[in-house]
Amino acid sequence: xxxxxxxxxxxxxxxxxxxxxxxxxxxxxxxxxxxxxxxxxxxxxxxxxxxxxxxxxxxxxxxxxxxxxxxxxxxxxxxxxxxxxxxxxxxxxxxxxxxxxxxxxxxxxxxxxx
Amino acid sequence: xxxxxxxxxxxxxxxxxxxxxxxxxxxxxxxxxxxxxxxxxxxxxxxxxxxxxxxxxxxxxxxxxxxxxxxxxxxxxxxxxxxxxxxxxxxxxxxxxxxxxxxxxxxxxxxxxxxxxxxxxxxxxxxxxxxxxxxxxxxxxxxxxxxxxxxxxxxxxxxxxxxxxxxx
Numbered sequence: 001x002x003x004x005x006x007x008x009x010x011x012x013x014x015x016x017x018x019x020x021x022x023x024x025x026x027x028x029x030x031x032x033x034x035x036x037x038x039x040x041x042x043x044x045x046x047x048x049x050x051x052x053x054x055x056x057x058x059x060x061x062x063x064x065x066x067x068x069x070x071x072x073x074x075x076x077x078x079x080x081x082x083x084x085x086x087x088x089x090x091x092x093x094x095x096x097x098x099x100x101x102x103x104x105x106x107x108x109x110x111x112x113x114x
Numbered sequence: 115x116x117x118x119x120x121x122x123x124x125x126x127x128x129x130x131x132x133x134x135x136x137x138x139x140x141x142x143x144x145x146x147x148x149x150x151x152x153x154x155x156x157x158x159x160x161x162x163x164x165x166x167x168x169x170x171x172x173x174x175x176x177x178x179x180x181x182x183x184x185x186x187x188x189x190x191x192x193x194x195x196x197x198x199x200x201x202x203x204x205x206x207x208x209x210x211x212x213x214x215x216x217x218x219x220x221x222x223x224x225x226x227x228x229x230x231x232x233x234x235x236x237x238x239x240x241x242x243x244x245x246x247x248x249x250x251x252x253x254x255x256x257x258x259x260x261x262x263x264x265x266x267x268x269x270x271x272x273x274x275x276x277x278x279x280x281x282x
Contacts (some may be wrong), residue, residue, distance in 0.1 A: 021138055023166060024137060024173065055164070056160065056231075057224055085159040092235070
């Protein structure tokens, strides 16, 4: 089990593509990547979860932490996800009200930020 | 563990050391056994999240206490349900209620958040302390399509009345 992270720039946004399983073991890697992005001045981040096979509460916590960090710089953190099993975790935790969740990276980038 | 028709023997019993890297293996085994037992895909995913969250809490508690005692998992079938029981030898958690487990989030206590998530995904979640120290957590899920519980509205951040008591 591993977690693969790839970052690319698309206009003003940094797109973080995540592949694999996000749990207690792998979530620190995601947390470090989000911290690094913000430290490097990327405040508008799109996290693409389309290749994520598993997400637990630790992973949710890391994403919430990332959101707090970008908001400290008036930035945004948007998610891309169409997988029902992952969306269910966001729905039952109420985090669909916290994160903008889009069906594609293009939609996320073109969406107006708050 | 209690079942519809009394205690059922475990069809698979696992024991693993409290290492976070093994949680993926646990999910893999639970997924395979649950699929062979006739669970639908949604139920399998719910069980994988529930067992992973439960074991992650146990791993965290044991690690913080410096204990290496194995965590035991029983996978159980009844006539129409699939059940999981997780047992650990962790002492009462050192983290005070309301404190974030890793100091990362602030608003979210990972431990309580994880257990609340389990409560929203499965049926008959029961948590108790073992007489000689440690914790026992069990839950069930009905077999068959479209039977996974999901709150019609609200979220685990607005805990339902059925939320289990803390493991302490």
